[in-house]
Amino acid sequence: MVPISYYILLSAAIFSIGLFGVLTRRNALMFLISIELMLNAANLNFVAFSTLHGNLTGQVFSLFILALAAAEVAVGIGIILVLQRNFSGIDVTKAVTLRW
Amino acid sequence: MSDLVLLLPQLCILSAALLVLIYNTIFRKSTKLTILTLIAVVGSFCSIASAIFLFISQSPTVTIFGDQLVVDGSSLFFSVIISSVTLLVSIASYNYIKPLQNQAEYYSLLLLAAAGMGLMASANSLVIAFVAMELASLPSYALVTYLKNNEGSTESGLKYFLIGALSSAIFVYGSSLIYGATGSLGFTAISESILNTPSLSGLLGIGILMVIGGLAFKTTSVPFHFWAPDAYEGAISPVSAFISSASKAAGFILAFRILIEAFPLDVVSSIGLDWALAIQILAVLTMTLGNFAAALQENVKRMLAYSSIGHAGYVLIGLAALSGSQDTLVIGASMMHLMIYGFMNTGAFLFIALAEHWNVGPTFKDYRGLGSKAPLVSIAMTVFLFSLAGLPTGGGFLTKYVLFMAAVGAGFWWLAAIGAINSALSLYFYTRLVKSLWVDPPISDLNISSKGIPVGIYVAILIAAVVTILSLPFFSPFADFAMAAANILIS
């Protein structure tokens, strides 16, 4: 069993890569995918800590996160489709009519 | 069975939501909208009634479902706020969405979001908090993008969704770190484990701050506020009223509960994280940004959006001044402010809805002379605006000054001073709208009479106005409810 801190470091890396994706990419779908990554990082954290503490709260909660991530993707894609219809393209920096 | 009775307020709204869905699938009749509105109204009304009844009869402080949910004074107080906002919004939406599509989905999403917020109010563990937040947010993303072929609506929906998703990810990651440090997710369990087995303080600190970040999104405090102006401006007005009042209130009660029960200041400061300082920074930034950005706005709805950010800043003062000596008064004051702010802000946005219904233009100039055209509603709007600004046309005056008083009492006179400067500036832009309503000469092409009086929006605005005005002379019920709730929360 590898020491838990490695897993935490790994999940932090995944989280940062997800955040990196969110900050750099202009495509709405990429935004969505990066957020998926971040949620997975959190899941990994939960599972790792669950073994650390020996209780199953973390694992059960990660199930919930899984479900809600899926729900979020569903709604997200719905919105992206509507975006596509209105702005003919899912480039996030195009949709800037509301500002200042 | 007794547990479910305690959850009656949330259950009423939930059953109304499901009823709306069921009704929509079964009947295809034409008069569908009135029935839908009726269900929504009855649902939210009985939720308010049950919450008040529960508080008066039992004033419970009990945790249910394996202390995942707690039903106490503050949860009932906030479910009253949320349900009354839902009531007003659903009454007003009747006229607003009459010409639009997907009416049933609109109402169901509205009620589901309200249910989510109600559950946030009585969450007693990070699990419930996260799930309830998701339940509250997902429908709101859809509600903001309700007008599918309107650019503004889609753009604001997109921004709201993306920032919302990002914040919920941050929230979850934060809670994972907290779980890592304390081994449990229930608030009481967390505080006990921090107290007696403090470990991994670094991770715990980052976890707490990231959770605060997630909550900051919900309560539109800086730097997680960027979505708010665009979302409120883009969405249809009843929705922006709903989000800016109800979801903000839900966000705050969750923040109160997490920061007071899970991470009580005396416990947490031992590990070197005095989150009160973080909240103070957030409060000052939010107030200043909210009020200063609103000063030169051309679009009325955007001005109201920024003003609601400003008010979030005022409520944050309550949270920030916790480390002083007047804790119950401070928290009570911010709760009172949230209650009255709920009514004022919803009323103001519904007035914008009314203006949109009469397709009055979006800028201050287009509102010129509305006072003479629709005097009754404009008087109501003037009451809201001046009450928001802190003048004694309504309860907003009392709540704002009680908040400043509590801040001074707790020793944070500089917070009250910054609040005072901001509220003085807020008087400037609220009066700009009052000026265009009453003072400026009316522009010619404002023909309202042809459109007729939208009964729903009128009724909603007048209810909100009556409550705001009466809350000045008859402020004691609000005050006692809030102080009792704060008392339970603190002790």
Added chain:
Amino acid sequence: MGPFDLIAAIPLLPLTAFLVILFAGHFTPSALPKCGAIPGILALSGSFIISLSLLPLVYSGNFFNNSIYLWATWSISDLHFGFLIDPLSALMLVVVSLIALLVFIHSLGYMNDQNEQGLFRYYAGLSLFSFSMLSFVISDNLLMSFIFFELVGFCSWVLIGFWFREDAPPKAATKAFLVTRFGDYFFLIGVVAVLVIFGTANFAGPNSFPVLAKSAILSGQTLNGLDPQTWVTIIGLLILGGVIGKSAQFPLHTWLPDAMEGPTPVSALIHAATMVAAGVYLVARIYGFYALSPTTLAIIALVGGFTALLAATMATVKHELKQVLAYSTISQYGYIMLALGAGGYVAGIFHLTTHAIFKALLFLGAGAVIIAMHHDGDMWNMGGLREKLPVTYWCFIFGSLALAGIFPFAGFWSKDEVLLETLNYGLGGSPILLIGYAFGLIAVFVTGFYTFRMIHLTFHGSPRSQAAREPHSLRWNIKLPLVVLGSLSLLAGAINMVPLGEILGIDLSYLHHWLDTAPSNLTAHHYHELTESFSGYHSAYFSSIISAILSLAVAVSGMAFAWKLYQSPNPTESGTVYSTRFNTIYRILMHNYYQDDYQLMIASLTRNKLATFANIFDQKYLDGLVNELSSKSLSLSNSIRRIQTGAVTNYALLLSIGLVLILFIFALLGGWL
């Protein structure tokens, strides 16, 4: 029906006349044919008769001194209105009511016959003035005198500005009120100081403020921070400010010549006999207080003497008849101030009375002349009026000779007494009074000069203008007052013929005895003791005959010098040697030593420079600061608004940077790194 029940009637009669004229004038003008003159005359004759009836009572020694109406509560003695009847005020009552009555009669001729419009306003103003003057005379405390002192000033403003449609009278009225107001400012400080320091402002009675001041000086304890002597001097000088303002003494005299813009009866009543006398009467009224401080007395004497000379010199070059009389009034009041300053209390009162009579006569005579000359007052257009206006001429001669101080007339006795007392006390141990005496003596010469010049240019020689050839005829209401006053200015001297008494060896100073039968500490004798013990005034018993002869000689030589200059059949202004050789002095005198100009310059300086500077400062800095603040905050709000760029990625970027920043701060604070 006590003897003093009717006192209240003296001031209230003119007040009722004022109210009657005001309301009748506004609502039923037809009810008063003579536009209000009749009620005025009735009221004043009533007051005159009552005042006369008081004389025997006062002479037999019973006086009246208590408060009538409580104005505001006060700790020791409340602020109240009250009456004080004693020889001084009884005498003054008679003089004021008599002259006011005569002026009313004169106005019938001067105003009604020339069918002026707005006469209701005129007579109402005149009766209000009489009411205020009479109340001032009989007031029993300093506050009440201040109140009526100001009301009198207000009435003079109303009456000077009677012809408000022209340009000059309103300006003159404003100037008059402002200059006197400047004096009253000091007077008000004096009143407040008296009330605060002594706790009461009563003139007479055991706890009147002069008595308190005297006992304070004697006991030597410090009073409210300073020792009593300095307080008495300061308060004396402050009240003197008001006196100088009202009696048109040296620095604040500039308003009187301009006040001639008003109708001549007004000038006669207000700017000759009564209002201008109010100042010196006040000094006489609280003489017990002034006697305590030698410095104030010396200042009064010097100011008086200097004004006497200054005004007399200015009168020698004036073209207008009324201007000459105005400057002569200023100089005569200089004499009275000199007398009071030099300890000659009785002499001051004597000259005050006689001067009131003959100056009123001269002014009414001038009024008569102006009517005759179809309202042209310039002496250089007159001449040769002797044959055409015989009655006016003889009365005018009587008045002028009294003014110049020629033997049998009243002026001689009173002015001589003034010079006598000044010389007397000057030699008797306070040499500064000699300077005053020198001023007075030279002024006698100059007075003789301008008096003769006035008579000669007006009445003698040949008429120099068409109007002078056929003057307007004068009716009874003009001539009667002249005759009454003419006879009085002849006989008035009798009340105190000291030099004659010394020659005949019998005591003829009745006025002295009259002023001695006053209440305990208001007698002339008591004042004499005070000036002696407190201000070191010792009488050198200089013989009155020598000083009488001396002053008579100087006066006659003055008139002779004038006769020499103007005796050519038709004298012209430019022809007199006077105007050629002493050209620069002539110009200075014509411009009244540029007094008016520098006062005007100060007023306009404050108005244009100082006030506009304050205004600009206020707008630019104080107001500017507020506007600057609001524009700064709005520009700040504009820049904050710009943060919301609209692109979600920017939001995400700012959001994450914010989060990382907060994490970093707390990581440092919490020590987790």
Added chain:
Amino acid sequence: MLIELVILSAFFSGLFILFSSDENSHKFSFYLSLIPLLGTLIMWINFDGSGNALLNGGKIAFETYVPWLSLGSYSLSWHVGVDGISMPLILLTSILTPLAILSAWTPINERKSQFYGLVLIIEAALFGVFVAFDFFVWFVFWEAVLIPMYFLIAIWGGTRRKYAAIKFFIYTNVASLVMFIGFMALIFGLGDSISSFNLIDISTALHSGQLDGLGFLDASTLKYVAFIALFIGFGVKVPIVPLHTWLPDAHVEAPTPASVILAGVLLKMGTYALLRFNFTLLADVAQKWASIIAIIAAVSVIYGAFLALAQTDLKRIVAYSSISSMGYVLLGLVAYTVYGLGGATFQMISHGLLSGLLFMSVGLIYNATHTRSIEDLSGLADKMPLTSVIFIAGAFGYMGLPLMSGFAAELFIFIGAFGANFPFAKLITAISMFGIVIVAGYLLLTIQRVFFGTFEVKGNPDLALPQIHDLMPLVVILLMIIALGIAPNIFFEMIQDAVEPMVSLLGGISDV
């Protein structure tokens, strides 16, 4: 019960007029405004209050005490009453409002019902300010006055009305915020020695030295900080010189009836509050800094008078002269003697009447000639005799001509201030008395330039001469001014009785 009747009658008649139709709203509003007048007169007749309400031994008249709400350990209550100081001010308000309404009949001719409604609502709020003895109730009314006044200036005002209205609104709001924070610091400084916002409890607590520090401020510095905050808060309202820049704009741009109420009563709110808070609650601080405050008062008087001297617009002259009169009130207050404090309160009444009179007559002149600049007018007395007589009488009253209320008030203040025992009292009083000369200066110059000389108005319009109902209010006020001048004891007795305990509080010289 009488006070509530008066306030509610004014408020509800205001609301009724606000919603009623325009055509004879001016008559209705005048008759309705007589009800509160009647109420206050009844209050005056059987006024049985004695001593100062805030000091022990003071018996408050018509007192009602109803608990309102409780905030944690503090209980707020509707505690209203009247004492010797507030009674005259209430009378002044109830007298000025009907007259202001009457003077509005000619100039205001559009949106009339809204105008009259707002005037009555202001009257109700002003009553509230002068009767409330609970801080929060008082603060509600204090802020409530701003809203109707904002609308009056913004809708019916002159050319720069919007700028003036918003400036007035924000300036006074910031001031009351500063004052609020200062007072709250004081309240919490008192800790648990008080459990309500009742001014009487606060004053007894303060005077028995219960104040202990708050946060890093110890007791005395807390008192100084609170005093300064309250002084600035109320100083804006008074106005005291550096904080006065809102006054000229607000007064000049407001319609005549509004500026009558603004100058007549709104300025008195500031001085009344100064009297109640700074000079009763924090009396010892006021006494310690008496010379500095007196210098500020003297500066206000002289500087205000010089400003008025430089103006060429009739209304601005009257507006700026209010600054110097209010300077006198401050001088009277700081003297801390019976005559000083009593004179200050009396000056509030007399200035209310005098500035009301002057503003109304300027209004009449503006209605007739449509210009207010003194350069365009001359010889008005010829054509408008009655208005000129009233203006001149008012101007002389303002200058302090004896037998008018102006003189009585100023004399009492001067006596009080001259006898005060703070250092340089006599010198400062003497200097500030010079104000009466400058006031006389610019008022006489104005009278001479506007009323005398040949009649000639720029653009010679046909004069709309004022009718009876325009002149009647002016005559009534003039008679009151003269009555108060001749018999100041009508109010002064009552004021003195209320002010006496304040002086003996600090052992000041009680006889002056």
Added chain:
Amino acid sequence: MMETSISDLLVFLFFSGITLLSSAGVVLVKDVWHSALLLGVALLSIAVHYVLLSAEFIAAMQVLVYVGGVLILISFAIMLIRRKMDPKSMTSPSLNMGPHLLRGVGAIAFFLLFSSILIGASFVIPVGFQDGSSITKSIGYAMFGLPGASIHSENFLAAFEIIDIALVAALVAAVMLARRDSGGEN
């Protein structure tokens, strides 16, 4: 309780390498389709990690829900969106480097901060589970808050109820958004 054997370490390093590379790829690759596929790889490797951490049920769920559900959903979305845009040639995955990457500095800063804190943190020895007890069974008990679970966990009954409402809400929302209105007025 278990010291780390070399073999475990090697397996961990191998799989974490795959996860990191694939997630980096997800973020950096230009074409969305390629990033979606790489996402699948990353998710699978994370599932393996779950197995290593003895959370087999979670791993199964991960594979089922994420790879099975979410990925398919995303690819459908890409297909729908791609159809409208001109179909670019399916080139090989190329990384799109460029100045915009600078904006990612926030993420890197977060990682550095987090890792520095992590190094400082001293972890207790993981308690782990007794190797006999069935984790999945106790997950089931925990899910419904029933007693009798062999491993302690908090009661998730309330969460369970709420999650199903949340999913209903998500369903309604997604349907409403995705459905093509019959010319609905905006």
